[in-house]
Amino acid sequence: MCSRTSPRTSRTGRPRSTEADAAILEATRAALVELGWSKLTMGDVATRAGVAKTTLYRRWANKNELVVDAVAVLFDELELPDLGSLRADIEYVVLQFAALLERPETKTALMAVVAESTRDEPLRERIRSSIVERQKRLVLDGRRRAQLRGELPVDRDPVTVEATDGLIFDVIAGAVVHRALVSAEPVDGDWVARLSALLVGGLGAVAAAP
Amino acid sequence: MCSRTSPRTSRTGRPRSTEADAAILEATRAALVELGWSKLTMGDVATRAGVAKTTLYRRWANKNELVVDAVAVLFDELELPDLGSLRADIEYVVLQFAALLERPETKTALMAVVAESTRDEPLRERIRSSIVERQKRLVLDGRRRAQLRGELPVDRDPVTVEATDGLIFDVIAGAVVHRALVSAEPVDGDWVARLSALLVGGLGAVAAAP
Amino acid sequence: MCSRTSPRTSRTGRPRSTEADAAILEATRAALVELGWSKLTMGDVATRAGVAKTTLYRRWANKNELVVDAVAVLFDELELPDLGSLRADIEYVVLQFAALLERPETKTALMAVVAESTRDEPLRERIRSSIVERQKRLVLDGRRRAQLRGELPVDRDPVTVEATDGLIFDVIAGAVVHRALVSAEPVDGDWVARLSALLVGGLGAVAAAP
Amino acid sequence: MCSRTSPRTSRTGRPRSTEADAAILEATRAALVELGWSKLTMGDVATRAGVAKTTLYRRWANKNELVVDAVAVLFDELELPDLGSLRADIEYVVLQFAALLERPETKTALMAVVAESTRDEPLRERIRSSIVERQKRLVLDGRRRAQLRGELPVDRDPVTVEATDGLIFDVIAGAVVHRALVSAEPVDGDWVARLSALLVGGLGAVAAAP
DNA sequence: GGCTAAGCGAGACGGTACGTCGAGTCTTGGT
DNA sequence: ACCAAGACTCGACGTACCGTCTCGCTTAGCC
Numbered sequence: 001m002c003s004r005t006s007p008r009t010s011r012t013g014r015p016r017s018t019e020a021d022a023a024i025l026e027a028t029r030a031a032l033v034e035l036g037w038s039k040l041t042m043g044d045v046a047t048r049a050g051v052a053k054t055t056l057y058r059r060w061a062n063k064n065e066l067v068v069d070a071v072a073v074l075f076d077e078l079e080l081p082d083l084g085s086l087r088a089d090i091e092y093v094v095l096q097f098a099a100l101l102e103r104p105e106t107k108t109a110l111m112a113v114v115a116e117s118t119r120d121e122p123l124r125e126r127i128r129s130s131i132v133e134r135q136k137r138l139v140l141d142g143r144r145r146a147q148l149r150g151e152l153p154v155d156r157d158p159v160t161v162e163a164t165d166g167l168i169f170d171v172i173a174g175a176v177v178h179r180a181l182v183s184a185e186p187v188d189g190d191w192v193a194r195l196s197a198l199l200v201g202g203l204g205a206v207a208a209a210p
Numbered sequence: 211m212c213s214r215t216s217p218r219t220s221r222t223g224r225p226r227s228t229e230a231d232a233a234i235l236e237a238t239r240a241a242l243v244e245l246g247w248s249k250l251t252m253g254d255v256a257t258r259a260g261v262a263k264t265t266l267y268r269r270w271a272n273k274n275e276l277v278v279d280a281v282a283v284l285f286d287e288l289e290l291p292d293l294g295s296l297r298a299d300i301e302y303v304v305l306q307f308a309a310l311l312e313r314p315e316t317k318t319a320l321m322a323v324v325a326e327s328t329r330d331e332p333l334r335e336r337i338r339s340s341i342v343e344r345q346k347r348l349v350l351d352g353r354r355r356a357q358l359r360g361e362l363p364v365d366r367d368p369v370t371v372e373a374t375d376g377l378i379f380d381v382i383a384g385a386v387v388h389r390a391l392v393s394a395e396p397v398d399g400d401w402v403a404r405l406s407a408l409l410v411g412g413l414g415a416v417a418a419a420p
Numbered sequence: 421m422c423s424r425t426s427p428r429t430s431r432t433g434r435p436r437s438t439e440a441d442a443a444i445l446e447a448t449r450a451a452l453v454e455l456g457w458s459k460l461t462m463g464d465v466a467t468r469a470g471v472a473k474t475t476l477y478r479r480w481a482n483k484n485e486l487v488v489d490a491v492a493v494l495f496d497e498l499e500l501p502d503l504g505s506l507r508a509d510i511e512y513v514v515l516q517f518a519a520l521l522e523r524p525e526t527k528t529a530l531m532a533v534v535a536e537s538t539r540d541e542p543l544r545e546r547i548r549s550s551i552v553e554r555q556k557r558l559v560l561d562g563r564r565r566a567q568l569r570g571e572l573p574v575d576r577d578p579v580t581v582e583a584t585d586g587l588i589f590d591v592i593a594g595a596v597v598h599r600a601l602v603s604a605e606p607v608d609g610d611w612v613a614r615l616s617a618l619l620v621g622g623l624g625a626v627a628a629a630p
Numbered sequence: 631m632c633s634r635t636s637p638r639t640s641r642t643g644r645p646r647s648t649e650a651d652a653a654i655l656e657a658t659r660a661a662l663v664e665l666g667w668s669k670l671t672m673g674d675v676a677t678r679a680g681v682a683k684t685t686l687y688r689r690w691a692n693k694n695e696l697v698v699d700a701v702a703v704l705f706d707e708l709e710l711p712d713l714g715s716l717r718a719d720i721e722y723v724v725l726q727f728a729a730l731l732e733r734p735e736t737k738t739a740l741m742a743v744v745a746e747s748t749r750d751e752p753l754r755e756r757i758r759s760s761i762v763e764r765q766k767r768l769v770l771d772g773r774r775r776a777q778l779r780g781e782l783p784v785d786r787d788p789v790t791v792e793a794t795d796g797l798i799f800d801v802i803a804g805a806v807v808h809r810a811l812v813s814a815e816p817v818d819g820d821w822v823a824r825l826s827a828l829l830v831g832g833l834g835a836v837a838a839a840p
Numbered sequence: 841g842g843c844t845a846a847g848c849g850a851g852a853c854g855g856t857a858c859g860t861c862g863a864g865t866c867t868t869g870g871t
Numbered sequence: 872a873c874c875a876a877g878a879c880t881c882g883a884c885g886t887a888c889c890g891t892c893t894c895g896c897t898t899a900g901c902c
Binding site: 534539547591599611 | 666667668669734737738740741742744745746747748749754757758762793794796797799800801803804805806807808809811812813814815820821824825827828829830831832833834835836
């Protein structure tokens with residue numbers, strides 16, 4: 001997940017400190033909270049982690065990659081308990097996601113890193129694999145449960161299934177991010193209710209008529 | 211739209227060059243295309259515009275504010291011709307918006323500026339007033355037309371109306387941005403069709419049951 | 421003395437404000453006292469004088485020339501009353517000169533302008549004509565009186581006379597400046613007594629044996 | 631002599647490059663020759679030295695301190711061979727000093743730095759210790775030799791001795807500087823002969839009658 | 841138990857851009 | 872033609888980070 005530069009996990013020499021790894025990621029998150037993306041500096045992170053700058057660069061190629069890794073782990077907290085209905089499941093995960101985006105280390109870092117990725121293909125790939133793809137599981141699980149409950153029909157065409165999963169993911173994630181960061185208005189119960197009503201209704205219609 | 215510091219248009223002294231204003235914004239867009247947000251420098255913009263760096267700083271406090279102004283005007287291109295159905299209207303505006311986001315000057319600048327705005331209240335406000343609020347008109351027009359056509363019921367409660375308009379705006383804009391910049395997959399006819407089906411279906415359901 | 425740029429005192433148009441001239445020079449001296457040479461700015465002088473920067477540049481080509489003129493007038497205060505002996509005359513003028521060099525507007529400006537003049541021939545010429553040559557009168561007067569009193573022989577060779585006058589001028593002015601500004605030690609009665617003893621003794625010897 | 635900020639030579643970290651030190655001082659002198667004090671820029675010196683601007687500022691707080699150090703070493707070239715008589719010794723050292731002041735790097739830098747020092751106590755101190763005090767040795771040696779030869783009486787009072795040494799130093803240095811830079815006339819054999827005659831004669835008189 | 845290859849903290853290095861400031865010029869409208 | 876005001880170009884300032892490069896010093900595993 002972290003070290004890019006070890007093509008062959010070399011057997012000899014002093015091994016890298018795993019404490020340093022953890023301290024650096026933790027320090028990065030702390031710095032994000034206090035300073036935000038653009039004022040976070042590698043030197044400062046190193047100091048906070050009680051580590052030399054060299055040690056950072058031995059593990060991550062640059063600021064962006066470090067921040068992606070530092071933030072990615074936060075998204076793994078998201079989970080989808082079975083609340084008995086598609087609508088409840090959606091509302092729960094949206095609120096969870098909104099809470100995550102409220103945390104300063106995510107809100108500022110996520111967009112900044114996405115912005116950088118528009119010009120940096122390796123970074124985009126890292127974001128995809130470290131964050132985006134990992135969270136698609138939520139949509140997958142939610143859809144599967146709704147189908148088991150009979151709330152959604154079982155589509156046999158895998159292409160359609162994947163396309164719809166992708167759409168739902170983009171709509172939910174996109175809407176929450178846009179509401180929270182661009183419109184800068186609260187993701188509260190009222191809004192979430194409207195969103196999930198829209199989705200549940202829309203999914204029914206989409207499923208009925210392809 | 212640009213000069214923050216002239217609450218009272220002073221009568222005396224040499225007036226600011228309006229040519230410089232235009233040249234700077236144009237140069238900023240050109241630099242964004244070539245270099246992207248993070249490699250754009252104030253000095254370079256000044257050189258391109260044939261203007262001294264001081265002249266930039268006399269008008270904009272920093273890179274972010276300049277870029278917001280330079281990019282904002284692009285969003286005014288968006289329009290909503292009456293295509294005869296809510297669905298067609300949605301598809302048209304989504305494709306237009308996606309095309310706009312494909313342009314390098316928007317894709318990189320928009321996210322970067324939004325990222326910065328999470329730490330910079332004046333910047334957020336500038337984004338809201340220069341970009342976000344101005345484009346809500348599209349949702350408003352679309353909804354009004356659909357109501358005239360009888361595709362959507364006429365809601366009398368202004369609070370509900372505004373909340374739904376806001377939701378639709380966040381969903382459409384958020385989904386397109388997420389698809390284009392985060393998922394990094396194409397906003398093609400197929401995807402747009404699915405999205406508009408979801409929305410039209412969902413809106414019907416939402417309108418039926420508050 | 422001031423306006424360089426009027427080759428022909430033009431008859432037409434609004435005449436230059438003589439109040440402005442005085443105010444500028446006075447403001448320049450005030451700024452020198454407070455800020456010293458290197459921190460004095462044209463804009464600041466203009467503000468202090470209640471005048472536009474344009475008005476300064478209409479009269480002086482640049483900062484150096486302005487400062488020379490502002491300071492030159494101070495040197496005209498030096499005078500040489502007849503105190504009855506060569507030695508007393510020397511001591512008096514040295515003390516006067518030292519007092520002048522103690523004033524902050526002279527001490528900082530004089531050296532700075534001389535420094536600039538090593539690379540700026542017109543400036544050197546302006547210094548010569550505005551300051552240096554004007555003060556040689558003191559040496560001349562002093563020598564003439566000493567000859568009348570019989571303290572010094574009357575040399576008939578004008579070349580020798582001028583060379584000796586110049587030497588005395590350089591020695592006195594140079595020694596005082598060096599003591600005050602380089603060695604940074606006080607020009608007190610004791611030191612002045614030693615200097616004038618050296619000079620009177622030396623002049624006698626020089627006069628005796630060409 | 632250069633690094634102000636290392637009171638204790640720190641043991642850790644990469645040590646400062648001594649080549650950079652030398653290259654910077656040499657580049658400073660070269661820039662002084664070509665451009666003079668006021669047109670010398672830190673960036674240019676850095677470029678000439680093949681060094682980053684940061685490296686300059688890591689060693690010297692500002693232009694003045696750098697120039698003092700760059701120029702100080704030139705004064706160490708002055709020497710006082712025993713030419714057999716006080717007068718010959720004086721003439722020799724005066725000519726040497728005049729030659730030094732003729733060099734463009736000294737003539738422009740010396741006065742500028744002295745001018746700045748009138749407002750900058752640390753700078754004045756640096757000049758005293760780096761330049762002035764170091765050259766007083768010349769006066770000391772000259773006086774001692776003259777006493778050995780019997781040209782000057784041996785004064786027992788150390789206060790008088792030091793005062794006279796200081797006077798001679800100010801007179802010689804001041805007169806030469808004033809002749810060369812203010813009067814802007816040549817320090818030629820004729821002038822030097824007159825000056826040394828004045829000094830030798832004067833010293834005799836001063837020694838005879840306290 | 842010494843060898844050796846890597847890791848480590850510290851901090852100097854070459855760069856690049858920043859945002860500010862001052863010099864000297866130009867352009868208003870008004871005297 | 873003058874003036875005050877203030878925007879203009881230009882170029883240097885000194886600072887801050889970047890990512891790299893020595894230093895001298897651990898700290899393992901392998902011989």
